[in-house]
Amino acid sequence: MSEIVEQIQKLKKQRNAVILGHNYQLPEVQDIADFVGDSLGLSLKAHETSASVIVFCGVRFMAETAAIISPDKTVLLPDAQAGCPLAEMISVAELRELKAAHPGVPVVCYINTNADVKAECDLCCTSANALEIVESLESEEVIFVPDKYLGSYVQEKTKKHLILGKGFCPTHQVFTVEEIAALKAEYPGALFMIHPETNPDLRAVADYVGGTGGMRVFARNNPGPFIVGTEVGMLHRLEQENPGKLFVPASERAVCPNMKKITLEKVLWALEDMQPVITVEEPTASLARRSIERMLAINTQ
Numbered sequence: 423m424s425e426i427v428e429q430i431q432k433l434k435k436q437r438n439a440v441i442l443g444h445n446y447q448l449p450e451v452q453d454i455a456d457f458v459g460d461s462l463g464l465s466l467k468a469h470e471t472s473a474s475v476i477v478f479c480g481v482r483f484m485a486e487t488a489a490i491i492s493p494d495k496t497v498l499l500p501d502a503q504a505g506c507p508l509a510e511m512i513s514v515a516e517l518r519e520l521k522a523a524h525p526g527v528p529v530v531c532y533i534n535t536n537a538d539v540k541a542e543c544d545l546c547c548t549s550a551n552a553l554e555i556v557e558s559l560e561s562e563e564v565i566f567v568p569d570k571y572l573g574s575y576v577q578e579k580t581k582k583h584l585i586l587g588k589g590f591c592p593t594h595q596v597f598t599v600e601e602i603a604a605l606k607a608e609y610p611g612a613l614f615m616i617h618p619e620t621n622p623d624l625r626a627v628a629d630y631v632g633g634t635g636g637m638r639v640f641a642r643n644n645p646g647p648f649i650v651g652t653e654v655g656m657l658h659r660l661e662q663e664n665p666g667k668l669f670v671p672a673s674e675r676a677v678c679p680n681m682k683k684i685t686l687e688k689v690l691w692a693l694e695d696m697q698p699v700i701t702v703e704e705p706t707a708s709l710a711r712r713s714i715e716r717m718l719a720i721n722t723q
């Protein structure tokens with residue numbers, strides 16, 4: 423074990439901390455996490471942990487979600503600048519405008535939103551449960567923000583009419599149908615999996631469409647090889663869990679610069695200094711908690 427990993431493990435015990443890491447984290451960060459998962463799995467872990475401190479190796483909206491659902495815990499985000507451009511693509515003012523234009527229509531917000539936006543929504547969702555969450559509503563119309571691509575994916579699968587936001591994840595826009603065709607020719611029989619945050623042309627040529635949690639199940643249940651259409655950190659997770667299977671990135675350009683801001687050094691410093699702490703002010707926290715807890719209730723039934 424390297425010296426820094428030893429220091430992190432020691433401090434983690436002293437602080438009664440748990441380290442949660444998203445599937446897109448750097449390999450060495452994934453390797454020191456107590457739990458690595460998708461947005462839904464991480465929210466559930468943050469909800470049920472008995473630790474006093476959560477070190478969240480991910481981006482800000484994930485740490486905010488943990489702070490909202492576990493208000494009695496200290497949530498640390500090792501780099502306070504690790505944001506999410508998609509989450510910035512809808513503001514409270516824009517959402518209020520959308521709600522005013524569609525009075526009485528319920529709002530589902532992707533978990534990739536800031537806390538003040540979650541506070542304005544009826545229900546939260548992740549890529550793992552977006553369709554299920556939309557279908558859980560009685561209304562025939564649903565406002566879905568901010569991801570237009572995830573929204574269009576759900577729209578393909580539901581009879582409800584979705585009013586979509588205009589946001590998108592830049593990291594998931596780098597794939598091209600031409601490059602996928604070239605990879606398929608290079609790796610005959612390869613299965614192409616892709617995240618629903620991508621455009622419909624790409625999803626149309628995929629063998630599997632799903633969030634990072636779904637991809638892990640798909641990889642477990644199939645022989646591969648696999649072409650992985652999401653952020654490249656996912657390859658480490660998949661390789662760890664499936665020794666001997668081949669995983670090829672759909673694009674080396676699919677790198678989320680924010681996820682990559684979290685390093686082992688920053689995890690250590692966060693535990694040493696108990697900084698940066700992520701908090702969400704009231705009444706935003708209580709209002710946002712309702713939309714997150716409604717989602718978790720559906721997924722833990």
Ligand code: 13P
Pocket residue numbers: 445459460461462534548549550591619632633634635
């Ligand atoms: P999931 O891990 O929930 O699929 O989401 C990944 C993501 O796009 C985070 O922005």
